[in-house]
Amino acid sequence: MKEQVTDISKVLQDMTTEMRLMRETIGLQYAEIAKLNRNIESLNRQIRKKDEENARLKERLSKYEKPKKNSGNSSTPPSKESMKDEIVRRTKTLRKPSGKKPGGQEGHDGHKLSCSSMPNEIVYDAPKYCTNCGESLADAERVLDYVTQVISIPELKPVVKEIRHYVMICKSCGERIRTAPRRKSNDVIYDASVKSLVVYLSVVQFLPYGRIASFLREVFGVAPSEGSLVNWVREAKRNAQPAIEKIKEYVMSSSVVGFDESGCYCNKRLDWAWIAQTVYYTLLFRADGRSSKVLTDKLGDSLERMTAVTDRHSAYFALHFLNHQVCLAHLLRELQYMSELNTKQNWSGKITDLFREAIHERNTNPSTVIPKTSWTERLDSLLKINVSSLGKKFETVKKGLIKCRDYIFNFLEDPLIPSDNNGSERGIRKLKIKLKNSCTFRSDLGADAFLELHSIVETAKKHNQTPFNAIQALFGA
Structure with a gap:
C-alpha cells in the first residue's frame, strides 16, 4: 500500500531544510571551483612567462651554438673580431687548395739585389799576413776573388742652408731691388x-x-x-x-x-x-x-x-644608376656562413659554386663578352628551392638574392665591370x-x-x- 502523508507542513519544512543545505553545498563548491580557476589562470600566466623566458634564453644561447660571424663569413669588419676569430682569419683562407707545393714554383724567375755599377765607396779587403807561415803579404801578388756590396743608410742629420739676401741699389734711379719680398715671419724655416x-x-x-x-x-x-x-x-x-x-x-x-x-x-x-x-x-x-x-x-x-x-x-x-653590380665577395661570405650554420644542407654550397664558376669564367676570358642569361637561369632554379625547413636565416638570404638577382652577373657581359667591390674597400x-x-x-x-x-x-x-x-x-x- 502506498504511504499516506498526514503532516504536509512537516514535509515541506524538511524539504526546505534539504534545499537550504544543498544551496550551501553548491555555494561552497562554486567558491572552490572559482578558486581553482583562479589558481589555474595564475599557473597558466606563470607557464607563459616561463615559456617566454625560455625562448629568450634559447635565443641568447643560440649564438654560442651557431658559428660566429666574422670577416670571413659576413660583413663584420676585422676590427670587431674576437682574438680567436682573428687568429683563424690570419691562418686560414677561403681559397680552394690548388694542390701545388708552397713557395716558388718550378720555372719561377728568382730575384735578388743587383750590384751597382757605380758604388759610392770601394773598400779593399785583403789579408795582411799569411796564416800558414806568418809572412807579411804586403808585397805579395793580389788576385781579385769575389765582390760584395753593402747597402747602408747615410748618417741622418739636418742640412742647414743659409741664404744671404742682398739688396741691389740701381745706379741710375737709386731703387733698392730684392729678389723677393722680405719675410715677416721666423728667419729659420723648413x-x-x-x-x-x-x-x-x-x-x-x-x-x-x-x-x-x-x-x-x-x-x-x-x-x-x-x-x-x-x-x-x-x-x-x-x-x-x-x-x-x-x-x-x-x-x-x-x-x-x-x-x-x-x-x-x-x-x-x-x-x-x-x-x-x-x-x-x-x-x-x-x-x-x-x-x-x-x-x-x-x-x-x-x-x-x-x-x-x-x-x-x-x-x-x-x-x-645606368646599371648596377653587387659585390660577389659579400655574397660569398654570407653563403659561407650559411654553410657553417647548417653543414647538412647543400643549397648554399651550390650557389657558392655557381658564383665561383662565374668568376672563374671571367678570369679565364678577361676580355670576352659572356651572356648572363644561362647563369641567371641556373641561379633561378636554385632560388625556386623551398628552404623554409632550414630556418629563417636561409629564407632571409634567399629573399636577398631574389631582390638583387638582376645585378649579380652583369660583370660577365661587360669586361670593364669587376665582380667585387674590393677596390673600394681597400x-x-x-x-x-x-x-x-x-x-x-x-x-x-x-x-x-x-x-x-x-x-x-x-x-x-x-x-x-x-x-x-x-x-x-x-x-x-
Missing part, C-alpha cells in the same frame, strides 16, 4: 723636403702628429712643433685642390665606378667617409650621413651614366687604420685634409707613381 716627409708619414703611414714629431726629433735631430705639422698638412690640402677637382671630373665622366662608405669619427661625432673610385682615379670625401642624397649632392646627374659596383646598402639602390680601409692609430680627427679640416690627400696618394699609385713623389709635387719639390 723646406719642402721636411714638409713632404711629414705629410707622407701622416697620410701614407698613418702616424699621429705626436709620433711624427718624435720620429723627426730622434732620427733627424729636428724638432718642429705639432702646430707646424698641422699647418704643413693644411698647406698640402690647399695645394691639392686643383688635382682633387680634376679627379672628381674624371670620376664623374667614368662609366664604371665603385662606391663604399665607412664611419669616420670627427670632432666628437660620427660622420661618414665615402669613396668613389675607378681603375685610374680615387676620390674620398666626408659627409654627415650615409643616405643616397650624399652621392646625389656630390656627383649629380653623372650617376645616371654610371655602372655602380657596390655592396647591398639600400642607399645605392635608391639612386638611378681604398677606404686606410681610413680605419688612421683612426685606429689616432682614434679620431679633432677637426673637420683635419678629416677633410686626410681624405683629400689620400685621394691624391691612391690616384698616384694607380698611375704607377710613388706616394712620396706625389706629395713632393704638391710642395713643388
Whole structure:
C-alpha cells in the first residue's frame, strides 16, 4: 500500500531544510571551483612567462651554438673580431687548395739585389799576413776573388742652408731691388723636403702628429712643433685642390665606378667617409650621413651614366644608376656562413659554386663578352628551392638574392665591370687604420685634409707613381 502523508507542513519544512543545505553545498563548491580557476589562470600566466623566458634564453644561447660571424663569413669588419676569430682569419683562407707545393714554383724567375755599377765607396779587403807561415803579404801578388756590396743608410742629420739676401741699389734711379719680398715671419724655416716627409708619414703611414714629431726629433735631430705639422698638412690640402677637382671630373665622366662608405669619427661625432673610385682615379670625401642624397649632392646627374659596383646598402639602390653590380665577395661570405650554420644542407654550397664558376669564367676570358642569361637561369632554379625547413636565416638570404638577382652577373657581359667591390674597400680601409692609430680627427679640416690627400696618394699609385713623389709635387719639390 502506498504511504499516506498526514503532516504536509512537516514535509515541506524538511524539504526546505534539504534545499537550504544543498544551496550551501553548491555555494561552497562554486567558491572552490572559482578558486581553482583562479589558481589555474595564475599557473597558466606563470607557464607563459616561463615559456617566454625560455625562448629568450634559447635565443641568447643560440649564438654560442651557431658559428660566429666574422670577416670571413659576413660583413663584420676585422676590427670587431674576437682574438680567436682573428687568429683563424690570419691562418686560414677561403681559397680552394690548388694542390701545388708552397713557395716558388718550378720555372719561377728568382730575384735578388743587383750590384751597382757605380758604388759610392770601394773598400779593399785583403789579408795582411799569411796564416800558414806568418809572412807579411804586403808585397805579395793580389788576385781579385769575389765582390760584395753593402747597402747602408747615410748618417741622418739636418742640412742647414743659409741664404744671404742682398739688396741691389740701381745706379741710375737709386731703387733698392730684392729678389723677393722680405719675410715677416721666423728667419729659420723648413723646406719642402721636411714638409713632404711629414705629410707622407701622416697620410701614407698613418702616424699621429705626436709620433711624427718624435720620429723627426730622434732620427733627424729636428724638432718642429705639432702646430707646424698641422699647418704643413693644411698647406698640402690647399695645394691639392686643383688635382682633387680634376679627379672628381674624371670620376664623374667614368662609366664604371665603385662606391663604399665607412664611419669616420670627427670632432666628437660620427660622420661618414665615402669613396668613389675607378681603375685610374680615387676620390674620398666626408659627409654627415650615409643616405643616397650624399652621392646625389656630390656627383649629380653623372650617376645616371654610371655602372655602380657596390655592396647591398639600400642607399645605392635608391639612386638611378645606368646599371648596377653587387659585390660577389659579400655574397660569398654570407653563403659561407650559411654553410657553417647548417653543414647538412647543400643549397648554399651550390650557389657558392655557381658564383665561383662565374668568376672563374671571367678570369679565364678577361676580355670576352659572356651572356648572363644561362647563369641567371641556373641561379633561378636554385632560388625556386623551398628552404623554409632550414630556418629563417636561409629564407632571409634567399629573399636577398631574389631582390638583387638582376645585378649579380652583369660583370660577365661587360669586361670593364669587376665582380667585387674590393677596390673600394681597400681604398677606404686606410681610413680605419688612421683612426685606429689616432682614434679620431679633432677637426673637420683635419678629416677633410686626410681624405683629400689620400685621394691624391691612391690616384698616384694607380698611375704607377710613388706616394712620396706625389706629395713632393704638391710642395713643388
